[in-house]
Structure formats: C-alpha cells, structure tokens
Amino acid sequence: MSTDTGNTATRMNSTNDWVTYLSKVELPVLANTLRRIDELTDSSNSTxxxxxxxxxNDAQLTSQVLRLSNTVFYNQTRTQVSTVSRAITLIGFDAVKSMAISSLIVDSLLKRNDRPHLLHCLARAIHAAVQARCLLPRRNEQALEEVFIGALLMNIGELAFWSCDTEQAAELEQALRLEEPPVDAQKRVLHSTFTEITRGLVEAWSLGPFIKEVVSAGRANSKAASLVRHSVEMARLSEQGWRGADMDKALEALAEDIGEAPATVRDRVKVNAGEAARVAVSLGIPQVTALMPGSQNDQSASVHQAPEVDPALQLQILRDLTNTLAEKPDINEVCQLVIEGIHRAVGMQRVALLMSDRSGHQLIPRKLGGKGTDTWKDNFSVPRDGTGPLGVLLPHARCYIYQPKRDAQPVSFDRWLGRVPALIAPIKAKGRLIGLFYADNAAADYVPSQDQLTAFAHFVQNAQLCLTLMSDH
Known part of the structure; x- marks a missing residue:
C-alpha cells in the first residue's frame, strides 16, 4: 500500500491494508473513542x-445518550433523565456505555456517507442488536449490553468500508448491482472479505474478548456469542420476510440458544422488530426503519416506492411563481423557486438547472439545490453532442423519467450521476435547446413516480414560460 495516506486513489490489496487504512486514515477518532469507552469497566467512581x-466532551453524543436514556427500551421506570451522571446512576453504567457506543457508530459513519449499502448495514446491525438484547434470558445488565454491542459490531468491517468514499467501494457497489456473488466480489475487488476486515478491526481497535469471540472462526464458545451470531443471521433473513426454510432454521437455532420453542421465538422476534425501529428513531436515523421488517407488516415492499408529492406546498410555490411572472419576470428568482419546488414539493433530493456555457458546447450548472450538490458546480457538465458518460442526460423533446443502463459509466466527482433514475426536462428558447432541469434521489433506491413527473413538469413549464416572456420582449 502507498504510504501517501492523503491519496484517495490508494488501492488496498490485503486485509492488513484495509485495517490500517480504516484505522489510521478514515476513522482514527472513532477507533480511539471506541477503544477508550470499551476499556472502561464499572469498577470504581473514577471510571x-x-x-x-x-x-x-461531545455535545451530539450527550444529546443522543440522554434521548436514549428516556426511552422505554433502556428506562423501564420512565423516570425522566436530564443529565449523563443521573443516567449512569439510574439506568446503569453498562447501559449508558452501550448507548454511547451505538450513538458513536451511527453518528461517525452516517455523517460521512449516505450510501444505501451503509444504511442497509446500519438497519441490520441495530435490528440484530435489539433482537439479541431482548431475547437474552434475563441475567445481569452487563450481559444484556454485551450481546447488544456484540451484534451491533459483528459487521463493523462492512459498516466502516461503506462509510468511506473509495474507488474500490464504487467498484464493489457496481459488482453487487450486477449481481456478482457478494463474497466473490469482495475477494476480487478488495483482495479480502468483510469478515476478515471485521476480525482485523476488532483486534486493532481492542474491542474486547466477547466481540472477538463473536467474530472468530469456528463454533461459538458461549451461548451468548451463539445468540449474537444467530440474531445477526435472523436479522439478515428477515429483510426477505418472516417465512422460508432458512428463516425456520435461524429461528430453531435461536430457540436452542435461549431454551424456548421456535413458534414462541417467531412471535417474539416480530415484536422485537418493532422495538428495533423505535431504537433507530431514538438514535436519530428514522430513515433506516423502512429497511427493517415491521412488527405487523413486512415493510420491504415500501422501500422502493417514491415519496408522495406535497400538493399543498406545490400549489403554494406555483402561486408564488405565477405572481413573479405577473410582475416583472426575473429569471434568477423564477429558477430558484422552481428548484425549491422540485426539491421540497416534488420530493427530489438533488436538483440542478444547467444552461449553455459561453462556447455553446456544454450545459453547465446555473442553479443547484439539495444535499450533495456541492461538487456539481465545478464538475457537472453535459456535452451538447451527447458524448461522454453524462451525454446520456441530454434531454428528449419533453419531461421524462431517465432510467440508467446497467453498464452506465461512473464519473469521478459523484457516484450517482447517470447511474440512478432521474427526472429530466429540456429548456428551450425559440425552439433551440439552451438548458435542462435534472433531479435525482442519490442513494434512495426507487424510480420517481408518475405523480412526481407530472409535478416536475408543472414547475419546469413555469421556468419555460418565463424564458419565453423574456425572449418576446
């Protein structure tokens, strides 16, 4: 591996490379803080x-821990907790330690990335952690939190990997999109596997003997470690529903771990799934609840559905546009309102208006809206001749839903452009193409709906009307 740690193009070629890179380049603060917390044991007032x-020392972590301290999952007495010291006294050292670790994992990884694979992994980790804690036969507080953290961190290598913007992450993402077997794809692209990276991180980050046992090869030495492994497997299978031969085997294994009948365990895990969704909300990541199975209905069918258009907000912004056009039309004001309408009322995460550059050969950004569009200003361009990886975004005669081809080429500055479904519309002056509106949902795994396309078209028509009025004067 190159010793130039600032080089984002560095390629890792072994498990050791990945462990070093994730520990020292990408996530050193998380690694050190987790190590410090894990080393603390409730042996004295000093600890x-x-x-x-x-x-x-971390305001965000403090607010997260206090929020969790006031949930029924941790605080069954429902006594209001307003300080960290009170939380440790009332709820217990190990429970607060568990809250701190789970909050750190979520915040540290999600603020770096919103990649769908990361969200799926976080949803699965939280679901498995809640299942393990709820299923463990009541012992002491330390055992409850040990299995919770064990399940949460059992796939820390995969979580850490997907939180980083590396060239190999984009390659693996593409391989999985083309349905290459996951482990084969990991070995080919990473020269390692997530399991091996996890074992390396558990050792390097000193995450303790129990987690080391959970992620080790071979049979688990304790019932608690076995419960964690089977909870993680069951959480993975539940994403496809609660029925099936593999799920039956997973439930039988859990039943053996805790000494209950499989039918009883099936009922319990469905209830626990609902609790996992509430914990995710308390951790500040409500978006992953859609990736978890519901306690009543399997919500997996809704994951790929576009959000509802907000008709009231749409009407309000369209009225503002009408008033602007009725006065002295200002193209900048109109386009800003259109961008806001597409972003907020239509429900598209990222929006851009591209207009012809001075040469007339490229369409480049004029207005941008939404998280993740910062790099577009200096990099996003669509050649007028339709060439290059983004030439496919050159619009047709009218508004339409763009569907990427399976072999769509990536661009270096944005992993979604040209590779996810989007809404596209042309902007014309006297019949000549001078620009386009583009809107996508980045990591969200769904195709824009027909309602969204219709609402998108309404906003674009107002921008087109403004241009027409200005060209007539």
Whole structure:
C-alpha cells in the first residue's frame, strides 16, 4: 500500500491494508473513542466519571445518550433523565456505555456517507442488536449490553468500508448491482472479505474478548456469542420476510440458544422488530426503519416506492411563481423557486438547472439545490453532442423519467450521476435547446413516480414560460 495516506486513489490489496487504512486514515477518532469507552469497566467512581466525561466532551453524543436514556427500551421506570451522571446512576453504567457506543457508530459513519449499502448495514446491525438484547434470558445488565454491542459490531468491517468514499467501494457497489456473488466480489475487488476486515478491526481497535469471540472462526464458545451470531443471521433473513426454510432454521437455532420453542421465538422476534425501529428513531436515523421488517407488516415492499408529492406546498410555490411572472419576470428568482419546488414539493433530493456555457458546447450548472450538490458546480457538465458518460442526460423533446443502463459509466466527482433514475426536462428558447432541469434521489433506491413527473413538469413549464416572456420582449 502507498504510504501517501492523503491519496484517495490508494488501492488496498490485503486485509492488513484495509485495517490500517480504516484505522489510521478514515476513522482514527472513532477507533480511539471506541477503544477508550470499551476499556472502561464499572469498577470504581473514577471510571464512572471517565465515562461521563467521554460523553460530555461531545455535545451530539450527550444529546443522543440522554434521548436514549428516556426511552422505554433502556428506562423501564420512565423516570425522566436530564443529565449523563443521573443516567449512569439510574439506568446503569453498562447501559449508558452501550448507548454511547451505538450513538458513536451511527453518528461517525452516517455523517460521512449516505450510501444505501451503509444504511442497509446500519438497519441490520441495530435490528440484530435489539433482537439479541431482548431475547437474552434475563441475567445481569452487563450481559444484556454485551450481546447488544456484540451484534451491533459483528459487521463493523462492512459498516466502516461503506462509510468511506473509495474507488474500490464504487467498484464493489457496481459488482453487487450486477449481481456478482457478494463474497466473490469482495475477494476480487478488495483482495479480502468483510469478515476478515471485521476480525482485523476488532483486534486493532481492542474491542474486547466477547466481540472477538463473536467474530472468530469456528463454533461459538458461549451461548451468548451463539445468540449474537444467530440474531445477526435472523436479522439478515428477515429483510426477505418472516417465512422460508432458512428463516425456520435461524429461528430453531435461536430457540436452542435461549431454551424456548421456535413458534414462541417467531412471535417474539416480530415484536422485537418493532422495538428495533423505535431504537433507530431514538438514535436519530428514522430513515433506516423502512429497511427493517415491521412488527405487523413486512415493510420491504415500501422501500422502493417514491415519496408522495406535497400538493399543498406545490400549489403554494406555483402561486408564488405565477405572481413573479405577473410582475416583472426575473429569471434568477423564477429558477430558484422552481428548484425549491422540485426539491421540497416534488420530493427530489438533488436538483440542478444547467444552461449553455459561453462556447455553446456544454450545459453547465446555473442553479443547484439539495444535499450533495456541492461538487456539481465545478464538475457537472453535459456535452451538447451527447458524448461522454453524462451525454446520456441530454434531454428528449419533453419531461421524462431517465432510467440508467446497467453498464452506465461512473464519473469521478459523484457516484450517482447517470447511474440512478432521474427526472429530466429540456429548456428551450425559440425552439433551440439552451438548458435542462435534472433531479435525482442519490442513494434512495426507487424510480420517481408518475405523480412526481407530472409535478416536475408543472414547475419546469413555469421556468419555460418565463424564458419565453423574456425572449418576446
């Protein structure tokens, strides 16, 4: 591996490369904080104070821990908790330690990326952690939190990998999109596997003997470690529903771990899934609840559906546009309103208006809206001759839903452009193409709906009307 740690193009060629890269380049703060927290054991007042100080040093972590401390999942007495010290006293050292670790994992990884694979992994990890904690036969607080964190971190290598923007992450993502077997794809692209990277990180980050046992090869040495492994497997299978031969085997294994009948375990895990969704909301990631099975209905069918258009907001913004056009039309004001309407009322995450550059050969950004469009300003361009990886975005005669081809080429500055479904519309002046509106949903795995296309077209028509009025004067 290159010693130039600032080089984002560095390629990792072994498990050791990945462990070093993730630990020292991408996630050193997370690694060190997890190590510090995990080393703390409730042996004296000094360690209680140390835990409180680690949490209080991070305002976001403090608010997350306090929010979790007031949930029924951790605080069954429902006594209001407003300080970290009170949380440790009332709920227990190990429970607060568990909250801190889970909050750190979520915040550290998600603020780096919103890749769908990361969201799926987080949803699965939280679901498995809640299942393991809820299923464990009641022992002591330490055992409850041990299985929770064990399940949460059992796939830390995969979580850490997907949180990073690397060339190999984009390659693996494409391989999985083309349905290459996951482990084969990992070996080919990463020269390692997520399982091997996880074992390396558990060792390098000193995550403790229990997690080391959970991720080790071979049979689990304890019932608790076995429960964690089977909870993670069951959480993975539940994404396809609660029925099937593989799910039956997973439930039988869990039943053996906890000494209950498989039918009883099936009923319990469905209830626990609902609890997992509530924990995800408390952790500040409600978006992953759609990726979890519901306690009543399997929500997996809704994951790929576009959000509802907001007709009231759409009407309000269209009225503002009409008023602007009735006065002295200002193209910048109109286009800004159109961008906002497409983003907020139509429900598209990223929106751009591209117009001809001075040469007339490229369409380049004029207005941008939504998270993740910062790099578009200097990089996003669509050749007027339709060449290059983004030439496919050159619009047809009218508004339409763009569907990418399976072999769509990536661009270096944005992993979604040209490779995810989008809404596209031409902007014309005197019959000549001078620009286009583009809107997509980045990582969200769904095709825009016909309602969204219709609403998108209404907003674009207003921008077109403004241009027509200006060209007539």
């Amino acid at each position: 209680v104070n140390e835990l409180a100080n680690v949490i209080l």
